[in-house]
Amino acid sequence: MLHAAVVRSPHAHARVRALDLSRAREAPGVRAVLAPGDCDALDETAEFEGRAVVAVAAETFGQARAAAELVEVEWEELEPLLDPEEAVRRGSLVGEPRRYERGGYERGLAEADAVVEAEYRTQTLNHNPLETHQCVCEWRGDGLDVYISTQYIWGVRDDVAAAFGLPPDKVRVICEYMGGGFGAKNGAGGYVTLAAELARRSGRPVRLALTRREENVGGGNRNATIQRVTAAAKADGTLTALGGEFICSLGWGGWLASTAGPMQLLHACENVRTVEYGAKLNLPAMAAFRAPGFVEGTWALECLLDKLAAELGLDPLELRRRNYANVDTMDGRPYSAKELLECYRRAEPHWERRHEVRARSDATWKRGVGLASQIWYGGGGPPSYAWVRVGSDGRANVVTAMQDIGTGTRTAMAQIAAEELGIRLERVQVQVGDSSRGPFASISGGSSTLPSMGPAVRAAAADAARQILEIAEQRFEREDGTLSLRGGEIVSPDGTTWPLEEITGLLEDGQILGKGARGPNPAGMRVLTFGVQVAEVAVDVETGEVVVERIYAVHDVGRVINPLGARSQIEGGIIQAMGHTFSEARLDDPHRGTVLTKTLDAYKLPTIADVPEIVCELIDKPDAQLTNLGSKGLGEPPIIPTAAAIANAIRDATGADVTSLPITREEILAALREARERERVGAPSA
Amino acid sequence: MRLTVNGEQHELEAPFGRSLAEALRDDLGLTGTKVSCGEGHCGACTVLVDGAPHLSCITLVHTVDDRAVTTIEGLRDHPLVDAFVRCDALQCGFCTPGQIVSASALVEANPSPSSDEIRHAMAGNLCRCGTYPRIEEAIRTWRD
Ligand code: FES
Numbered sequence: 001m002l003h004a005a006v007v008r009s010p011h012a013h014a015r016v017r018a019l020d021l022s023r024a025r026e027a028p029g030v031r032a033v034l035a036p037g038d039c040d041a042l043d044e045t046a047e048f049e050g051r052a053v054v055a056v057a058a059e060t061f062g063q064a065r066a067a068a069e070l071v072e073v074e075w076e077e078l079e080p081l082l083d084p085e086e087a088v089r090r091g092s093l094v095g096e097p098r099r100y101e102r103g104g105y106e107r108g109l110a111e112a113d114a115v116v117e118a119e120y121r122t123q124t125l126n127h128n129p130l131e132t133h134q135c136v137c138e139w140r141g142d143g144l145d146v147y148i149s150t151q152y153i154w155g156v157r158d159d160v161a162a163a164f165g166l167p168p169d170k171v172r173v174i175c176e177y178m179g180g181g182f183g184a185k186n187g188a189g190g191y192v193t194l195a196a197e198l199a200r201r202s203g204r205p206v207r208l209a210l211t212r213r214e215e216n217v218g219g220g221n222r223n224a225t226i227q228r229v230t231a232a233a234k235a236d237g238t239l240t241a242l243g244g245e246f247i248c249s250l251g252w253g254g255w256l257a258s259t260a261g262p263m264q265l266l267h268a269c270e271n272v273r274t275v276e277y278g279a280k281l282n283l284p285a286m287a288a289f290r291a292p293g294f295v296e297g298t299w300a301l302e303c304l305l306d307k308l309a310a311e312l313g314l315d316p317l318e319l320r321r322r323n324y325a326n327v328d329t330m331d332g333r334p335y336s337a338k339e340l341l342e343c344y345r346r347a348e349p350h351w352e353r354r355h356e357v358r359a360r361s362d363a364t365w366k367r368g369v370g371l372a373s374q375i376w377y378g379g380g381g382p383p384s385y386a387w388v389r390v391g392s393d394g395r396a397n398v399v400t401a402m403q404d405i406g407t408g409t410r411t412a413m414a415q416i417a418a419e420e421l422g423i424r425l426e427r428v429q430v431q432v433g434d435s436s437r438g439p440f441a442s443i444s445g446g447s448s449t450l451p452s453m454g455p456a457v458r459a460a461a462a463d464a465a466r467q468i469l470e471i472a473e474q475r476f477e478r479e480d481g482t483l484s485l486r487g488g489e490i491v492s493p494d495g496t497t498w499p500l501e502e503i504t505g506l507l508e509d510g511q512i513l514g515k516g517a518r519g520p521n522p523a524g525m526r527v528l529t530f531g532v533q534v535a536e537v538a539v540d541v542e543t544g545e546v547v548v549e550r551i552y553a554v555h556d557v558g559r560v561i562n563p564l565g566a567r568s569q570i571e572g573g574i575i576q577a578m579g580h581t582f583s584e585a586r587l588d589d590p591h592r593g594t595v596l597t598k599t600l601d602a603y604k605l606p607t608i609a610d611v612p613e614i615v616c617e618l619i620d621k622p623d624a625q626l627t628n629l630g631s632k633g634l635g636e637p638p639i640i641p642t643a644a645a646i647a648n649a650i651r652d653a654t655g656a657d658v659t660s661l662p663i664t665r666e667e668i669l670a671a672l673r674e675a676r677e678r679e680r681v682g683a684p685s686a
Numbered sequence: 687m688r689l690t691v692n693g694e695q696h697e698l699e700a701p702f703g704r705s706l707a708e709a710l711r712d713d714l715g716l717t718g719t720k721v722s723c724g725e726g727h728c729g730a731c732t733v734l735v736d737g738a739p740h741l742s743c744i745t746l747v748h749t750v751d752d753r754a755v756t757t758i759e760g761l762r763d764h765p766l767v768d769a770f771v772r773c774d775a776l777q778c779g780f781c782t783p784g785q786i787v788s789a790s791a792l793v794e795a796n797p798s799p800s801s802d803e804i805r806h807a808m809a810g811n812l813c814r815c816g817t818y819p820r821i822e823e824a825i826r827t828w829r830d
């Protein structure tokens with residue numbers, strides 16, 4: 001196997017003036033070199049740092065790296081566009097601005113007893129999965145095998161097939177295990193094209209793994225935002241208008257995730273006006289990152305709501321209850337199920353702790369409690385398929401070409417098949433991760449894996465069960481449809497039981513093959529997920545240090561399949577959100593547009609020492625309208641409300657309004673000064 | 687050179703500058719050791735050298751030729767492995783070998799570590815999936 005290294009633009013905006021590959025081609029161990037013109041993934045113009053220019057494959061990674069160093073590039077530097085507001089002014093946008101309006105926004109403002117406005121900002125964040133983007137490509141005849149760390153083997157298959165003009169099934173994509181994605185690995189990406197082309201030219205398998213530094217530049221990011229938002233309400237808290245302008249720093253590509261989504265969907269409000277801009281800048285392109293848009297938008301909206309509550313002198317939880325949406329706020333469709341009120345009810349005792357928490361404040365450490373709620377998709381959908389085969393030993397094998405990105409999908413699928421077949425979990429095996437050894441399965445993104453795949457697996461297992469029971473009914477001379485499977489046995493209503501193997505044993509080499517497909521989502525209904533988080537913080541008003549002491553989370557995602565894995569998803573989301581809130585930020589050189597935080601000591605991920613007490617609860621009520629399973633996804637919801645809950649707790653503790661992420665000590669101290677100033681001049685506390 | 691890994695002696699030819707992680711993964715095929723940053727910042731590549739945790743990505747293989755290296759493959763039967771599974775202390779699992787290797791050194795030195803001691807000893811092992819509460823529980827209950 002060969003190893004690849006890539007020469008990339010060190011500039012945010014530049015053009016190759018001259019390129020000399022001669023020394024690189026002759027370097028020890030080099031087997032293939034690609035330059036612009038050889039492959040679409042290489043270019044002579046760089047519109048962002050990290051743009052690939054040359055790729056080298058050599059016998060070892062060290063040799064590839066050394067050869068890459070020998071590539072001589074003469075760059076002509078160009079002026080980079082880095083300021084998102086300037087980009088909007090100049091019309092440098094990815095896509096058109098997205099405008100949304102319902103009701104009469106101006107009328108809503110005029111009707112209000114209180115109007116609050118604020119500008120919130122969020123930073124650029126890197127996914128930093130511990131396994132960087134990587135693949136091994138190997139040609140077999142006219143077909144290509146791609147071993148890859150991905151969230152979507154079928155997407156990679158299609159991307160790579162298109163890049164090489166191959167029929168899709170000539171590309172086999174294998175991902176049995178992978179080291180985290182969080183949205184950054186939803187497709188193939190140029191690096192796979194490079195590896196495949198290097199493999200084609202060298203006739204050898206090629207491994208291309210991004211280094212951590214490459215990952216922190218080009219691995220995708222959650223785009224920064226500037227959000228100017230307004231909320232207006234009657235004295236009783238009824239929202240009369242919500243509005244916002246959202247400027248999203250997308251970089252040179254990507255797409256405009258819905259930052260206005262929470263404002264449009266979370267609370268009932270008749271009059272809403274939003275506009276979103278995707279600023280096209282000379283920076284690396286964004287990629288989906290765990291609830292893209294909604295994480296950023298919920299931060300602004302839920303902080304703004306607390307500001308409004310303060311202005312109105314209302315309890316923040318009560319304010320949210322008073323604006324509870326009973327039908328979809330955008331189109332009036334009924335929800336397939338919604339347990340947000342129940343989430344509020346269960347959050348109540350945790351919210352009530354604020355009196356006691358505040359009372360533990362002293363002169364230096366101020367304590368407080370804040371909450372925020374959350375809405376997100378997560379209903380999944382068709383198409384997705386699964387097969388279940390049962391052998392003569394009565395064991396079941398679930399086969400589907402999905403991938404498990406660490407969310408425990410394998411286990412959940414085994415549980416679903418085991419339940420349907422009435423056998424023990426240990427007797428079910430799940431085979432995933434190979435596009436040529438299983439039917440099409442959904443992407444592991446958008447909190448859709450379980451709600452998309454689970455119903456298909458359940459249907460396949462039910463199909464297998466039906467076939468087993470048909471044989472049993474014939475053999476034991478029972479009427480059709482009278483027998484069932486339970487506890488590893490075939491059960492008759494009169495109490496007679498037979499071991500499952502008594503029927504499957506007849507198969508010898510034969511197998512029962514069950515097939516299942518994911519059905520549609522309920523027509524005319526809105527399928528969404530909901531939740532509430534309550535944060536308790538202590539703020540040192542002298543140093544600006546914030547300690548999050550406890551987070552309570554309650555989420556409604558329909559039926560919970562694996563409570564252990566579900567808790568892990570909630571904790572993991574909250575911990576990632578803690579990083580977003582306090583320590584993580586990609587910093588760019590403000591003049592050159594190059595990334596300064598390329599390593600894991602510069603880009604600060606949360607560690608085990610940063611974790612607060614986390615208390616999780618799930619409503620766990622099946623969504624009766626949704627598929628044969630009643631489950632929605634949980635990968636994304638928990639990361640959404642955390643930052644706002646924490647900021648609202650800081651406000652509760654100190655009166656300080658923090659408006660940008662990450663929340664640093666400087667930010668806290670400045671906000672405290674402002675709060676004191678407001679108090680001195682006697683302005684309203686909001 | 688000679689390298690002793692998990693009690694087994696290996697002969698290998700390594701150019702100067704080869705890291706222990708590369709030697710383990712690419713020369714010996716012990717791919718349980720993961721490389722995530724390659725520059726000593728994340729702990730994913732942790733192995734034991736004479737019982738003490740070392741970052742194999744920034745350890746030159748020639749510096750350990752007369753010492754005993756233990757990788758995750760050598761800890762297959764360690765009760766921590768079961769504890770991690772029982773407590774759901776892994777999601778994607780990429781950080782897990784390093785976590786278990788670090789934890790094994792901790793519980794060897796201190797079989798009943800407190801929560802603070804766990805947090806102190808494990809703070810050098812990053813987990814992007816955020817399994818930390820479960821890791822803490824697994825280490826607290828490793829002998830159960
Ligand atoms: S890979 Fe060695 S510390 Fe990160």
Ligand code: FES
Nearest residue numbers: 777779813814815
């Ligand atoms: S389990 Fe994924 S990085 Fe730790």
